[in-house]
Amino acid sequence: MDDSILLAHGSGGKLSHELVEKKFLPFLANPALNKLDDSAIFEASGRLAFTTDSHVVDPIFFPGGDIGKLAVCGTVNDLAMNGAKPLYLSLSVIIEEGFLLSEVERIVQSIKKAAEEAEVSIIAGDTKVVNRGQADKLFLTTSGVGIIPPGVDISGANARAGDKVLLSGTIGDHGIAIMSQREGLRFAMTLESDCAPLNKLVSQLLEVSSRIHCLRDPTRGGLATTLNELARQSKVGIAVEEARIPVKEEVKAACELLGLDPICVANEGKMVAIADAADADKILAQMGKNSYGRDAAIIGEVINEHPGKVVMKTKLGPSRIVDMLSGELLPRIC
Amino acid sequence: MKFIDEYQDNKLAKGLAYKITQRSTKTVRLMEFCGGHTHAILRYGIRQLVPKTVEMKSGPGCPVCVTATADLDKAIALAHLPDVIITTFGDMIRVPGSYSSLQQAKAEGADIRIVYSTIDAVEIAKANPGKSVIFIGIGFETTAPTIAASILKAQKEKMENFHVLSLNKLTPPVMKALLDSGEVKLDGIVGPGHVSVIIGSHPYEFIPQDYGVACVISGFEPLDILLCIDKLVEQIEKGEPKVEIAYPRGVKPEGNRKAWQLMEDVFEIGEANWRGIGIVPRSGLKVKGKYEQFDADKAFSVSPKPPREPKGCRCGDVIRGAATPVECKLFRKVCTPERPVGPCMVSSEGACAAYYQYGTPENLQGF
Numbered sequence: 001m002d003d004s005i006l007l008a009h010g011s012g013g014k015l016s017h018e019l020v021e022k023k024f025l026p027f028l029a030n031p032a033l034n035k036l037d038d039s040a041i042f043e044a045s046g047r048l049a050f051t052t053d054s055h056v057v058d059p060i061f062f063p064g065g066d067i068g069k070l071a072v073c074g075t076v077n078d079l080a081m082n083g084a085k086p087l088y089l090s091l092s093v094i095i096e097e098g099f100l101l102s103e104v105e106r107i108v109q110s111i112k113k114a115a116e117e118a119e120v121s122i123i124a125g126d127t128k129v130v131n132r133g134q135a136d137k138l139f140l141t142t143s144g145v146g147i148i149p150p151g152v153d154i155s156g157a158n159a160r161a162g163d164k165v166l167l168s169g170t171i172g173d174h175g176i177a178i179m180s181q182r183e184g185l186r187f188a189m190t191l192e193s194d195c196a197p198l199n200k201l202v203s204q205l206l207e208v209s210s211r212i213h214c215l216r217d218p219t220r221g222g223l224a225t226t227l228n229e230l231a232r233q234s235k236v237g238i239a240v241e242e243a244r245i246p247v248k249e250e251v252k253a254a255c256e257l258l259g260l261d262p263i264c265v266a267n268e269g270k271m272v273a274i275a276d277a278a279d280a281d282k283i284l285a286q287m288g289k290n291s292y293g294r295d296a297a298i299i300g301e302v303i304n305e306h307p308g309k310v311v312m313k314t315k316l317g318p319s320r321i322v323d324m325l326s327g328e329l330l331p332r333i334c
Numbered sequence: 335m336k337f338i339d340e341y342q343d344n345k346l347a348k349g350l351a352y353k354i355t356q357r358s359t360k361t362v363r364l365m366e367f368c369g370g371h372t373h374a375i376l377r378y379g380i381r382q383l384v385p386k387t388v389e390m391k392s393g394p395g396c397p398v399c400v401t402a403t404a405d406l407d408k409a410i411a412l413a414h415l416p417d418v419i420i421t422t423f424g425d426m427i428r429v430p431g432s433y434s435s436l437q438q439a440k441a442e443g444a445d446i447r448i449v450y451s452t453i454d455a456v457e458i459a460k461a462n463p464g465k466s467v468i469f470i471g472i473g474f475e476t477t478a479p480t481i482a483a484s485i486l487k488a489q490k491e492k493m494e495n496f497h498v499l500s501l502n503k504l505t506p507p508v509m510k511a512l513l514d515s516g517e518v519k520l521d522g523i524v525g526p527g528h529v530s531v532i533i534g535s536h537p538y539e540f541i542p543q544d545y546g547v548a549c550v551i552s553g554f555e556p557l558d559i560l561l562c563i564d565k566l567v568e569q570i571e572k573g574e575p576k577v578e579i580a581y582p583r584g585v586k587p588e589g590n591r592k593a594w595q596l597m598e599d600v601f602e603i604g605e606a607n608w609r610g611i612g613i614v615p616r617s618g619l620k621v622k623g624k625y626e627q628f629d630a631d632k633a634f635s636v637s638p639k640p641p642r643e644p645k646g647c648r649c650g651d652v653i654r655g656a657a658t659p660v661e662c663k664l665f666r667k668v669c670t671p672e673r674p675v676g677p678c679m680v681s682s683e684g685a686c687a688a689y690y691q692y693g694t695p696e697n698l699q700g701f
Contacts (some may be wrong), residue, residue, distance in 0.1 A: 090532040243344070252339075256555075259370065259682055261377070316556050318379025321693035326671035 003101045010129025019127060023104050028172040032088075040118065040123035042088060044147060049084035051075060052143035060107070063177050064192025065268070067109035071140040073197045073268060074109055076118045078230075080199040081215045083154040083206060084146030087117065090124035092141040098131045107138065118197035120144070133307035144225070146199075152206060158213035159234035161330070163302040164280035166273040168201065168287055169194070169295040171223050172251040174263035175329070180254070191250040196269030201290045208286045211276035219270055221325040222264040226272050227310045228324045238310045240300030240322070264325040274302060301316075342378075348385055350560040351383040354567055355577050358387040358693030362570050364563065365510065365655050366524040369396035370554050372473065376692035378556040379503045384563055391518060391655040393686075394508055396427045397473040398681035399653055402607035404641040406431040409470050411636035413444040414500065415692045416590055418634075419462060420446040421455035422470040429677045431652035432641045445547030452477075452484035452498075459488070459496040469632045470677035471500045475532045478502045482600035485621070497630040500621050503530050503606050504510050506537045513545045522566035524559065525551035528582050534589025542575035552583035591654075600625055609677065610650025649676035652685050659686040666690060 025034065029260040032040040053074045060067040072089065085144075091111065095104065115122055137329040150209035173194040180189045198217065205212060214234070223245070231238045247255075247262045255262050270293055275283050282296055285294030310322040340346070366372055372392045375381060381390055394400050403598040410431050413420045420436065440446040445465070449455050453470055459467035471481045481498055486679060488496040505526055512518070525538060531552045541549040549571040552562035562580040569575050573696035578586050597619065604620025621629035643650070646664050659665050659678065671673040671690060678684035 259373070314377070314379045315342045315344055316378045316380070316383060317344060318382035319377050320376065321691075323691050323693075326691075 005095050005097060005099045005101060005129055007097050007131065010127065016127065018298065022082045022273045023101065024108055024125065024127070025052045027108045027118075028125075029124045030123060032119040032121065033125070038086070040117045042123065044087065044145070045146040045280055046150070048220045048251070049079050049082045049146045049148055050143070051078040052141065053078060053205060056136065056139050057178065058136060059178070059181050062181050065195035066107055066109045066110050066229060067138060067140055069114045069195050070120060070268060072111055072114035072120070073254055075142040075144040076120060076197045076199050076325065077217045077271070079144050079146035080124060080202040081217055082148065083152035083212075083215065084119060084148045085203060086120045086144055086146040086199050089142050089144045091119050091122050091190070092126045092128075094130060094135050094139040096127050096135040096137050097129055099137055106252050114197060117196070118199055125276050138189075149206070151210065154320065156214050156216060156230050156233035158240075159230055159236050159274045159302045160213065161236055161302050161304040162296050163213060163274045164277045164278055165227070165240060165302065166275065166287065166302040167223070167245065167285060167297055167299045168198070168271045168273070168293045169269075170246045170251065171218065171270060172255065172262040172265035172266055174268040175222070176254045177252045178266070180259075187254070189224065189250050189254065191248065194267055194269035196292050198269065198271055198292060201287065201292050202271075205273065205283055205286055205288060207274060207284050209279040211279045212273055212283065213276070214274040216265050216272050218270055220266050222262070223272070224261070224263040224264055224310070224322045226252055227322060230272070230274060231310050232308045234302070235307045236298060237303040237304050237306040237308070239313070240310070241313045242315045244297050244299045246297050263322065264329060269270070277301070286296035337528045341553075341557045343557065347383065347560055349666050350557065350564055354388065354560070354564050355385040356384050357564070357571055358567050359571060360696045361387045362521040362567060363391060364518050364522045364524055365391040365393045365518070365567055366525045367393040367395040367505065368524075368529075369399070369681065369685065370527070371395070371552065371559060371686070372487060372685050373683065374554050374556060374559060374690045376688045380559055383560070388563060389663065390653065391520070392658070392685035393655055394512070394653045394655075395474070395556060395682050396678065396683040396685070397477070397503075398423075398429060399649060399677040399684050400458055400503060400608045400610075401426070401429070401472050401677065402609050402641075403432055403643060404638075405607060407433070407638040407641050408636060409499060410434050410436055410439050411638040412468055412630065412634055413439040413446055415634060415636065417465050418445070419458060419465050420444065420470065421449045421458055421467060421690070422446065423450075423472065424448040426470055428674065428680045430675065433639065445516065452481050453487065455498055455519045456484050456487050456493070457527055459493055460491070463495060466495050466497060466633070468497045468634070470500055471498045471502050474503055474505050474526070474529050475597070478601065479532060479596045482596040485600050485625055486596070488516070488628055489625065496601060497633050498626055499630040500552070500601070500619055502601070502619040503545045503605070503608065504603070504617050504619065505533070506540070508611065508614055509538070509541065511611060511614045511617070512654060513541070513547065515654075520547055521570050522548035522550070522575070524562050525549050525577075527551060527553045527558070527584060527623055530579070530581070530585040532590050532593045534581050534588045534664065534695060536584065538577045542577060546575055548575040550578045550583050551582055553613060603696070608653075610653040618642060644675045647676040649678045649686070652678050659689040663688070
């Protein structure tokens with residue numbers, strides 16, 4: 001039988017040390033972490049970006065990723081969306097008693113892989129164990145610091161009328177991949193989550209254009225929520241065209257079946273970029289060169305009308321409001 | 335899985351809209367029965383495509399919305415019984431009852447679980463032999479066969495802890511009740527798509543025969559709906575109302591006999607309490623006597639306080655097509671998807687939720 005996490009693994013004593021030394025350090029080793037001091041020490045100068053994110057995804061393993069990959073990509077992407085180059089992450093782990101040690105290792109390996117791809121180091125960490133039932137298997141919190149290159153000023157408040165709205169690829173992949181695995185709603189699909197670190201794509205875009213005004217990753221709440229956030233923050237209107245928004249066949253089909261709108265479904269490896277119209281084609285071409293931006297498209301523009309609101313020209317031609325997602329995405333009954 | 339983009343084709347849609355415009359000489363009032371249709375119409379902007387002569391009203395076809403407050407109160411009372419697990423479709427848990435909601439009961443410690451199918455509820459019962467599992471059976475002829483199947487499964491497996499609170503409702507009787515009331519004068523009905531997959535088209539024959547109202551069954555894709563509107567306008571212009579199927583890939587005139595038989599085996603027809611409409615005779619499904627051990631109404635006794643409706647909420651009027659969501663004073667001001675006052679704002683099939691979510695650019699001002 002596989003060994004399980006015991007409450008003693010969280011006691012701070014021998015088993016706690018063993019857990020860290022056997023399951024975390026071998027995979028995440030780096031000079032700052034290896035010291036095992038109470039805090040990690042690093043050098044940095046310039047403008048820094050700092051962010052934190054907790055991850056409680058269910059199921060923790062899903063097609064195209066797992067909670068570990070998600071925790072790294074989520075924080076890396078949050079830094080990248082302000083134009084920062086991510087450098088260091090911290091990792092806090094809350095584990096439910098009884099969780100398999102082999103699965104802890106599987107998740108840490110996935111963290112290692114994602115961190116390597118994003119070229120970030122995990123330099124601080126913590127583990128806690130809670131009684132069975134007090135957490136759902138395993139929760140992760142990652143915080144991250146990144147450095148913003150001189151001259152880069154990217155913010156959700158920077159969109160200006162006339163700007164173009166770009167989307168780096170198909171939407172809804174993550175949300176539908178997760179839903180297809182949920183208890184009680186399993187359906188067979190080949191779809192995988194799009195979970196990916198976008199920091200390299202961002203730095204490639206910054207190389208070709210200095211006129212990128214906003215970047216944001218449409219995670220929970222989907223594209224609809226992100227566009228609304230940007231419109232409100234920048235006090236501008238946004239007009240997009242449904243027909244230009246890339247959606248995979250599988251996602252379209254699953255959404256129709258369940259009565260969901262793909263623009264409200266979560267993504268973990270996509271971003272919206274708002275940039276000066278003069279640079280839009282250049283940025284689009286650059287996105288297309290990166291595998292995470294292969295299906296990129298210009299989906300709309302920033303306008304002066306109806307500030308704070310998003311309007312979408314539907315596939316059939318008329319326009320409608322796009323509101324933020326409210327409540328949970330639930331399949332229709334009838 | 336391959337999705338059929340043809341049903342969302344822009345050119346075909348414009349062609350159909352043009353055809354409707356050419357055909358339509360007089361104002362007609364149509365009601366889409368299904369909340370699914372209301373959502374599709376607003377999501378794709380179909381109202382802006384059809385001529386002004388075509389007026390669309392939303393109908394009662396939202397399972398969560400038509401559930402009477404008294405029935406919801408009963409479900410909440412059941413949730414507070416010891417050793418009971420309530421299983422329900424997701425939207426139900428957010429609907430405010432008279433004094434509480436299932437969501438509130440859950441926060442207070444009641445064991446309430448969202449399921450996507452009734453068979454999951456049976457599985458939960460199997461995994462929890464020491465508890466009684468009650469499924470809140472809402473929906474129309476679409477969900478009733480699966481609920482019947484879950485009762486048969488529980489019987490086959492000799493389970494004693496699975497129960498259904500049957501609040502299932504039937505579509506044709508409520509259509510009759512609406513037409514009888516004459517409150518909303520209708521020329522045509524966009525007939526329910528998924529319900530008709532089960533019951534076929536014959537049960538609607540009384541609509542043209544007794545009331546002279548056109549009835550065309552529609553699918554849920556935008557082109558399905560436009561085709562349905564075209565057929566309705568054609569019938570009304572010619573003065574030849576009849577029942578037609580504009581959703582032949584899903585609906586056969588005779589329906590799905592197997593699903594029907596499941597329903598007939600497990601349920602008998604009785605009265606049902608509809609929000610906004612009241613008691614409609616022969617419009618509900620009750621668990622038959624031979625399966626009474628699975629009937630939550632027989633197995634448990636609760637007596638919730640008398641129901642009261644939320645003050646100012648016009649969900650009842652919206653359900654009957656007597657008011658549009660924007661005519662409700664609470665709409666968007668007090669009642670929002672985050673803090674819904676009535677069920678029509680909660681459900682993903684509710685008319686208020688659709689109006690809130692999709693709006694139209696013309697009313698951006700009031701948004």
